[in-house]
Amino acid sequence: MEYEPIIGLEVHAQLLTKSKIFCGCSTAFGEEPNTLTCPVCTGQPGSLPVVNRKAVEFAVKLGLATSCRIAPYSLFARKNYFYPDLPKGYQISMYEFPLALDGFVEIVNQGQKKRIQIIRIHMEEDAGKLKHGETPETSPFSFVDFNRTGIPLVEIVSGPDIQSPQEAGDYLRKIRAILQYLEISTGNMEEGSFRCDANVSVRPKGQKEFGTRTELKNMNSFRYVEKALEYEIKRQIAVLNEGEQVIQETRLWDTNQGITISMRGKEEAHDYRYFPDPDLVPLRIDKTWVEEIRSSLPELPDEKKGRFIRDYGIPEYDAEILTSTKAMAFYYEECVRLFPEPKTISNWMMGDLLRELKRDEKEIDQSLLTPSHLAEMLSMIKEGTISGKIAKDVFEEMYRTGERPGKIVKDKGWVQILDETEIAKAIERVIKASPKQVDDYQQGKDKIFGFFVGEVMKQTKGKANPKLVNDLLKKMLKE
Ligand SMILES: [Zn+2]
16 A cells, blocks of 8 residues: 655744743853753742743744734643653643744745645743763763753644655755744754654545654754654554554654654643643734834745845756755855856855765855855856866865865966967877777767867866867867
């Protein structure tokens, strides 16, 4: 039987406010444990939460940027569960009345645009962090750091519209891009400021009803989300093919083993005993304020993509990738400003640069090779100082060391050979060494021409100007 997967994603993103969601404590990352706390965020009796206006503004921004309807009335609720990093014994979240509803984002899958529905966006507070003793022998204790407790989060719940791990990755990248463009979250998955849980089920192709789903947790990179989904889809199909049932449960992704492991039975909403938080008044969001926020929105990924296509004349495929992060779009525009040949730059970025970054699992803003490096190198090709072939080596060297292209070319002696006599000498050597190929060529086997170009390039260590090589070869092969 053929099965199809159905995936829905829940994304949690920390908001970049200076203070926490219900108190004035700082949200700084990496401080001494338990130094950024107060009676409110440590859940002391009698302390009262007050909502952070900036956090609400940021959440509204996100709602608008994802085409959601902003609810005029939303309500904070208590989500009850006990966990040591949640000192109140409940988390303040939203339940029946979330902040934003019914939006969507667009992804491009194999050239096809697809809308992924956003069911709701709500606000909540983050929990603290547990640190377990390295081993039971060295430390039998677990430690808790409440610095993170009370950092504002938005939870973005997608519809069950995602049909492959690849689409899940595309969706997450789009959400992250929107957060970054809005400057309301770092979107950093490794630091935990951007987290994702996935609901996944499979069903026989053509069936309307959903299969039993499992929830996947603990995937702290985009790659792991895709891998965990791939694994889990295969696992569920295998279970069904055995004639067994998929059990509704929460499963953890195990990075080392590359598998998902059963953690616990899945909670239902009623397990949390949600009820409106009596310490917080309902959130009434004024229409004028919403419109004010709307008019302050920056250029978003899809708008920027449209502008790149229009203004720079690059294909949609390129524009989609180049606007996929704010840093990448900035990098691209900076390059074009310095060297106004948009398609050439796009080719180098999408080919060489992204390949290197992907291999090193780096983001573009960590690259030693800056827009000015790339622009300088492209100018050197244009002026004929280096050949396009040598440029590949220069590129790698710049990427590795951050050295300027001019210095690299000078140090390595990679300056292009423009001297016709020198090139002609190399051609003579090649002709002498390949009598059979010369014969074939002269009999009309034009295809073999590339062979001669390659040989001459070998002779000149890739430094010969390709146009001169071509022209001279054509002339000399006829003689
Ligand atoms: Zn506090």
